[in-house]
Amino acid sequence: MADSRPPPSSALAHLEGSASGQTYPADRLARLDPVDGRPLLARYDLTAAARTITPRRLAARRTGGMWRWGELLPVRDPVHIVHLGEGSTPLLPAVRLGRALGLDRLLIKCEGLNPTGSFKARGMAAAVSRAAELGAGSFIAPSAGNAGGALAAYGAAAGLPVTVLMPVDAPAANREEALVCGARVVLVEGLISDCGRLSRLVAAETGAFDVSTLAEPYRVEGKKTMGLELAEDLGWKLPDVVVYPTGGGTGLVGMWKAFAELETMGLIGSARPRMVAVQAEGCAPIVRAFAAGADHAEPWEGAATRAGGIRVPSAVGDALILRALRASGGTAVAVGEAEIDAHQRLAGRLGAGYVSPESGAVLAAIADLVARGWIAPDEQVVAFDTGVGHKYPPPPDLPAPPVVPADCDDVERLVALTGGGHEP
Numbered sequence: 001m002a003d004s005r006p007p008p009s010s011a012l013a014h015l016e017g018s019a020s021g022q023t024y025p026a027d028r029l030a031r032l033d034p035v036d037g038r039p040l041l042a043r044y045d046l047t048a049a050a051r052t053i054t055p056r057r058l059a060a061r062r063t064g065g066m067w068r069w070g071e072l073l074p075v076r077d078p079v080h081i082v083h084l085g086e087g088s089t090p091l092l093p094a095v096r097l098g099r100a101l102g103l104d105r106l107l108i109k110c111e112g113l114n115p116t117g118s119f120k121a122r123g124m125a126a127a128v129s130r131a132a133e134l135g136a137g138s139f140i141a142p143s144a145g146n147a148g149g150a151l152a153a154y155g156a157a158a159g160l161p162v163t164v165l166m167p168v169d170a171p172a173a174n175r176e177e178a179l180v181c182g183a184r185v186v187l188v189e190g191l192i193s194d195c196g197r198l199s200r201l202v203a204a205e206t207g208a209f210d211v212s213t214l215a216e217p218y219r220v221e222g223k224k225t226m227g228l229e230l231a232e233d234l235g236w237k238l239p240d241v242v243v244y245p246t247g248g249g250t251g252l253v254g255m256w257k258a259f260a261e262l263e264t265m266g267l268i269g270s271a272r273p274r275m276v277a278v279q280a281e282g283c284a285p286i287v288r289a290f291a292a293g294a295d296h297a298e299p300w301e302g303a304a305t306r307a308g309g310i311r312v313p314s315a316v317g318d319a320l321i322l323r324a325l326r327a328s329g330g331t332a333v334a335v336g337e338a339e340i341d342a343h344q345r346l347a348g349r350l351g352a353g354y355v356s357p358e359s360g361a362v363l364a365a366i367a368d369l370v371a372r373g374w375i376a377p378d379e380q381v382v383a384f385d386t387g388v389g390h391k392y393p394p395p396p397d398l399p400a401p402p403v404v405p406a407d408c409d410d411v412e413r414l415v416a417l418t419g420g421g422h423e424p
């Protein structure tokens, strides 16, 4: 790390079954709760952490990205931390985009600025670092795209071999990223859930450590740092609404956990943002379960959306996602493909850059919630921009740019082609 001071030491205490409440030792490799197959969550000695995580001390930790929060992360010996710059992403006001969506105070959490171009970097940084510390010798994961690229990058940085199973139609950029980072890539004629099944089979046979979403306890810890950063950046107050594109739900569950930890540590009060899970109409298991008042989500048949990160037909953390949505007074919204495309382009035109289709889905959901009066115009809303658009096939129907010869000297035509100086 750039900072010469060692990162603060972990206050990790034990693991806890998210449904069973059983406790387990934290210092050996763990996956799901052996009692019920549900996620395990990391628990910390928050009294100890609160002694050194104070607003003033945090402000003095100027480098280290998400590892500034080392007390609340699982790695015990900093020598195992694999840091490529993840975390400490900006929370930027989006004035013109906000106005277009009917909001006075829209903020964008710019997660595309993480290494590998998405917030998957945070989760993989935590999971790979911790598993390496506990002796994992190789990694495997199913991925819709960004997780595989991130795992490949962090595995390479840790010097450990990686295998990624991706759907055949995962974006080429993710496949190429994983290959360039030295991972073995296997393409599966199916969905991420099929990749997950095959990944478990290979892991059982080879002993590779499977870092599927919420199937080990530490990716969620990395993603939790998004919630910690929101609190710090907003002066230890949380926004009114957080809108998040939900696939496996790691980020949503992680942020919800972060808020509870911060409250226990006395850094924030009991007020919480209303958490909104955004999915695509073509794959909306959480939205369906939320609307039905269910505690668990049934797998979605025939999942289809261009937003691959949220093309997740079933999530092992479904109960945790639904619990956070309900406890926060939040909701779950499905948006159509045309709306995703339109809002991805709207974000670009109004100054938010080339965001991922998942981020387009978030903006489309905000427009819908404002139109329905669920979000008031003066509420402070944080939209998660979870990744860069560059890694995906472009939104459909982009205009084809005109082509002119290098020696073109028809000035009138050129001026017409360039929009004549962009009259307002």
Ligand SMILES: *Cc1c(COP(=O)(O)O)cnc(C)c1O
Binding pocket: 118, 120, 146, 147, 213, 245, 246, 247, 248, 249, 250, 251, 252, 309, 310, 356, 358, 359, 386, 387
């Ligand atoms: C993985 C991914 C998501 C979904 O994140 P979860 O925390 O797994 O729900 C959203 N957007 C992008 C760009 C992703 O890569």
